[in-house]
Amino acid sequence: MIDEFALQCPIPLADNPTVQMGHGGGGRMTRDLVEKIFLPVFGNELLAPLHDGAILPAPGGRLAFTTDSFVVRPLFFRGGDVGTLAVNGTVNDLAMCGARPLYLSAGFLLEEGLPIKDLWRVVRSMAGAAAAVGVRIVTGDTKVVEKGHGDGVFINTSGVGVIETPLTIGPGSVRPGDAILLNGDIGRHGIAVMAEREGLTFESEISSDCAPLYAPVKTLLDAGVEVHCLRDLTRGGLTSALVEISESARLPMRVDEGSVAVREEVRGACEILGLEPFSVANEGRFVAFVPAREAERARGLLGPEAAVIGGVESAGPGPPLVRVRTELGTSRLLDLPSGEQLPRIC
């Protein structure tokens, strides 16, 4: 198989080059990596000065600021890689604040011995994902740790966005009676990574749902939907998102299990792996809380895969609970998993 990333890599591959400790030393080798790998791929006039930080024009509005580190294993999986995750994950966290993503930082933590062509491939993925959503990588840092003290590539991306809506989007704005919308089927990202890691094959291949979420958020905001809260379903999946918002807002919720789409192959894989689809990580799924009167319009704006999956109830005497009405007509409570179902998933 021809490795297209190896062919295009701007550092000659004759010697099968790998990351060396010196690439993190701040000397000529670091400079080389920056000039040959990062600058040509991320290139923009804000990054180009290579100063200690990027100097940005005043965006003139409230800002959103977020950070995320990505330690997914393996680095490459069906539907994405650590680079697409690193851009979309942080873009999505900004979108969940109702912000238009503007600028990203990229902090690389490389393990000595990483093939340079893998780094090149990851960097290319990041540039592609950034271009797709119109965000610029304006500042960065590279560190190298000895073989056996890292794991290929860890990437931290932090992001700055501008909030152009007058709404305050967050758990504090959730109200009793709000409808809960979900933008598509759940569980594919976690299962895709797990399948790659464990060498599992399923009857139909499962691809990560990794995707940027600013466009659907913008659609809701541009249409004037009174969005109360947004949350992407990453680690801990739908379960963590709903339980956390319920606890923050101090309001109980109900979810109709039958309205939450889970593909057959994902459901099957979850059964084999002993996982609960509600708690598996996604990278392109989010919930939106909107007033009930706006629910149908919002659902239409989010497209044919979106669904109203439940609603927010009035506070009762006890702690706020998230109750799921199962397809059998019984009911169960959602709770945060104690530990981790699937480690190193993002």
Place this chain on the structure above:
Amino acid sequence: MIDEFALQCPIPLADNPTVQMGHGGGGRMTRDLVEKIFLPVFGNELLAPLHDGAILPAPGGRLAFTTDSFVVRPLFFRGGDVGTLAVNGTVNDLAMCGARPLYLSAGFLLEEGLPIKDLWRVVRSMAGAAAAVGVRIVTGDTKVVEKGHGDGVFINTSGVGVIETPLTIGPGSVRPGDAILLNGDIGRHGIAVMAEREGLTFESEISSDCAPLYAPVKTLLDAGVEVHCLRDLTRGGLTSALVEISESARLPMRVDEGSVAVREEVRGACEILGLEPFSVANEGRFVAFVPAREAERARGLLGPEAAVIGGVESAGPGPPLVRVRTELGTSRLLDLPSGEQLPRIC
């Protein structure tokens, strides 16, 4: 010895708790860590909502945005630890843009098995360093990797600051004739970390110079000094800073070696370790480029340890070089070290 950090740690230490994979899973254990360790220590109203990102008031000026990952080994050393480094390093990168540091993110990459009391100690150091400079940690992320795929604690901090000066501070503003100022003696940080790592003892103990640099920068700006460029001397030390600025500005420089303070014990340690003091990392030292007519006034503002160490010359026909006049009257050229003199120093 009583371990004060262990005594104060809000997670009971009876069982000698360590970081588990589940602390990175986004479930109850993650929540516990955030609520018991991070929130009480970093606590501020911008971080408290624990949403996907922080929502910040519009600062109303150009912004500076920077990122840095910290992988220092060992985590604790004379004069600082990975936490103080992680705050001061990013605060200093903002200061070098002429920006007032406002907000930091904190991305923790923890190795399974890390004693919780070490994390607590690092987090406390970060909070102390942040308070000292008036910056707030407003958003964060925690990931855990399996034992043997990390090294205790890696921290990424990204920072946002506001540029209140009308000056454009950076390599592009350096002019022939500019004086180069240095704010104190060099080489202590790298040697302090190295000594701790290698178990070396020197006659007099060498402490890291780790310190925030916004105050001296503000002093220069408030006094109306026409600052052209600022650069802190981290990886690669004075050598990398001057060579990089010289290359970016396309202007040669001269440095008077005798004007660069190096403590006797640092000089001695460098001789033993085969290191060049000019290339050893610092964490509280920076160079400032100002017009020659302002040099003496700027030096006075930076205090008794500051010195004018050289100047910028006019561009000649060849590539820009940084020439050092030695104390013996000879001359040598500075060049970026090819690889890394001292790995894992920041």
